[in-house]
Amino acid sequence: MVAEISKANFEKEFDSPRPALPATPGEITNTLSHYYRGELGRMISWRDRIDRTSNWAITVSAALLSVSLSTSSSHHGVLLFGMMLITLLLLIEARRYRFFDIYRARVRKLERGYFAQILAPNGEPRADWAGAIAKSLRKPEFLLSYRGAVQRRLRRNYCWMYLIMLLAWCLKITTPKLQTEGTPLTQTHSWSYVVDNAALGPIPGSAVLFLVGLAYVGIVYGTLHREADEDEFVQGEAHV
Numbered sequence: 001m002v003a004e005i006s007k008a009n010f011e012k013e014f015d016s017p018r019p020a021l022p023a024t025p026g027e028i029t030n031t032l033s034h035y036y037r038g039e040l041g042r043m044i045s046w047r048d049r050i051d052r053t054s055n056w057a058i059t060v061s062a063a064l065l066s067v068s069l070s071t072s073s074s075h076h077g078v079l080l081f082g083m084m085l086i087t088l089l090l091l092i093e094a095r096r097y098r099f100f101d102i103y104r105a106r107v108r109k110l111e112r113g114y115f116a117q118i119l120a121p122n123g124e125p126r127a128d129w130a131g132a133i134a135k136s137l138r139k140p141e142f143l144l145s146y147r148g149a150v151q152r153r154l155r156r157n158y159c160w161m162y163l164i165m166l167l168a169w170c171l172k173i174t175t176p177k178l179q180t181e182g183t184p185l186t187q188t189h190s191w192s193y194v195v196d197n198a199a200l201g202p203i204p205g206s207a208v209l210f211l212v213g214l215a216y217v218g219i220v221y222g223t224l225h226r227e228a229d230e231d232e233f234v235q236g237e238a239h240v
Contacts, residue, residue: 046100053093079169094149173197
């Protein structure tokens with residue numbers, strides 16, 4: 001008899017048009033705890049993908065620096081190729097960062113609006129954190145533009161990689177011992193010598209210098225230019 005009643009209740013519950021929502025404070029708290037754990041896991045997963053891309057960029061930079069500066073027979077184009085690979089990894093990481101930013105914002109809203117108030121209520125007016133999370137769940141949208149993501153990752157990590165590659169490239173094209181063996185050291189003071197060394201196949205050295213300089217003007221601008229921080233970024237200094 002009990003088994004028949006349980007079976008009837010089970011069929012009745014799952015035949016309903018929508019699942020039962022938590023009704024008591026205990027059920028709501030339990031649901032929020034499970035939801036927080038799920039969002040935190042998703043945020044950590046995307047954070048791990050970001051770190052992997054950064055690690056790839058560091059590995060590529062170290063490997064190409066070693067190849068280029070270890071022997072005079074290595075062409076300076078190896079370092080230019082390294083700059084291109086770093087740019088590709090930066091663009092990949094920026095895309096991943098935009099997804100990470102969505103889940104990080106949800107987690108921070110829940111932590112600041114709910115868990116922080118439980119641990120130490122401060123009496124301040126509470127923003128509509130639950131409504132913001134619900135809106136994001138119903139219609140997920142990127143909170144950060146692709147350009148903003150590129151600038152943020154460039155400012156955090158990649159500007160230093162670009163700087164190291166530039167210094168190595170300048171050293172390569174201005175140091176005779178890193179170009180051809182037996183070249184007099186006095187040639188390093190000649191601008192025409194530097195321009196000739198900067199040539200890349202059929203592309204003249206002056207054009208290569210201009211393109212590299214133009215690229216690094218954009219890198220410096222992206223590194224130094226900061227958009228106004230919003231939402232979670234104004235709520236403390238510990239952010240990615």
